[in-house]
Amino acid sequence: MKFKVNKSVIYPVVSRISAVVDRKQTLDILGNLALELSGNALTITGTDNSRQLTNTLEVVGAGDGVVTVPAKKLSAILHALDNDSELSFTMSKDGSSVTLTAGKSRYKLATIDFTNFPKMEALVGTPASVSVEASRMAEMLMATSYAMARNDVRFFLNGLLLDIKNSVLSVVATDGHRLAKDYADVQCDADVSLQVILPREAVEVMESLLKGADSDVNIALGELSAEVSVGRYVFRTKLIDGKFPDYERVIPKDHPRSVTVDASEFSGALRRSLILANEQYRGVSLSLGEGTIKVDATNPQEETALETVGVESDSGEGELGIGLNGEYMLSAMRASKSGVVAMCFKDGNSPVVITDPGSDTHLSVVMPMRIGS
Incomplete structure (x- = not known):
């Protein structure tokens, strides 16, 4: 497995996805990014077992393969290199390391077998799908997420409600002392009617993904998880299993x-x-x-x-x-x-x-x- 890519292409992706990996590293593999090369397409994935963020970018590939590398170390190395650096990544024959070369600089990173990487499963059941302008979704999150509870024993308040009814998406947050709501018309099947609660950590990732995005955001909602697609990024998150308060009564x-x-x-x-x-x-x-x-x-x-x-x-x-x-x-x-x-x-x-x-x-x-x- 070998590929070449410019720093300006790969670093923003590695930096953003690294923010999703498990900071506590309850498992060593959760501190790593998965790199999957197929032809000239490199798919980078990070996860903490509750959230997963993926992006596929174009590289010059030579030999397909998969490997995982330490997210924090790779991001730090890329950050320190010159912005116009041409990078070469090569996996060792036994898969135990990846060598990154940039000009006269050379870095060897230890790897962990990809078979241990805990990728999140696809959505369970028949997911409901909605589409809305990314800029409008960003506005709604900004206008409501501040009202989410933090570490509340009423766990269903530690997140953001997505309430879909009659092709309208309402976004609501409350901590019991304040409440914020915004809504927008969305593209979805007319008969879609459901409520899901996104965890606070998932909302923070969405806010980051939506900054500056000029496309639509597609949100697929399953029974246990959600999938958000913005440009080349695909974000999956587990949902909070609970019933949100009747906010209209408040x-x-x-x-x-x-x-x-x-x-x-x-x-x-x-x-x-x-x-x-x-x-x-x-x-x-x-x-x-x-x-x-x-x-x-x-x-x-x-x-x-x-x-x-x-x-x-x-x-x-x-x-x-x-x-x-x-x-x-x-x-x-x-x-x-x-x-x-x-x-x-x-x-x-x-x-x-x-x-x-x-x-x-x-x-x-x-x-x-x-x-x-």
Whole structure:
């Protein structure tokens, strides 16, 4: 097995796929990348037994073969070489090593037998398939993934819901204290109706793959796993086996008071107020008045912060006060594409709905919290 390829072709692929390999290396083979050469097609695969990422690129091949090499070491060597380096990879006759040559440089890497490489199986059952623009899918992940739980005992919250119904894909995340939702029309069979939960680690890989992609992303959903295809990359991931909460019941439908503010100005007020907020609970008080919204924070040392922001519009009258987690509000502000957000209130004890006037598909919900005196 031997092939030649330019660094500019192989390094970006090796670097990206190496991010998927098992960092803990519970098995030595999980720290390796699989290299499969067939003619002039080189397929590179990395896995941690729950996620698997593959890419096939064109090389100048001489002799088919398969081998696995240490991902971290190969990526580091490629990173250190000159960008225009012409590389030659040669597997030893006994398959125990691969030699990488670049100009006057030569590196010999130990291998592990490919037969021990745990490739993920194809999707079980008849998978449902949907197709959507990669840029739109990236927007939906960005607008929702921040609300995923982290290390929650309610394991089904540690991921992202994909809810497909009537040719519409809804993407939802919640940690029980906040919720984010976005949706888009997709190409799929009209009778497809299902929900699956992607693990947080899988969502992070998808976000990386979708950056700068200008094609459609195809998502095949099976009973136990999902397969995402973006360009030459094919990503497989196990799904979270659990039932996601009924998110529609969490989203308030009745919110008579709505104020519109500049997202950047309001975010600045939140960030400054949080400097003196309780370090554990990160709570702030919002007070709606005539044409303004005040952000107030305090802490056990009785230090205080008060910011006043002008509102662009207010659908109601009188004063309204509510306690909220300032960090959660900041995350919701970042999802705004138009630079303006609308905050919708029912009263001081009900969740706040945050929308973007420039987008009719995205919303966030933040639960109220009690702010100590």
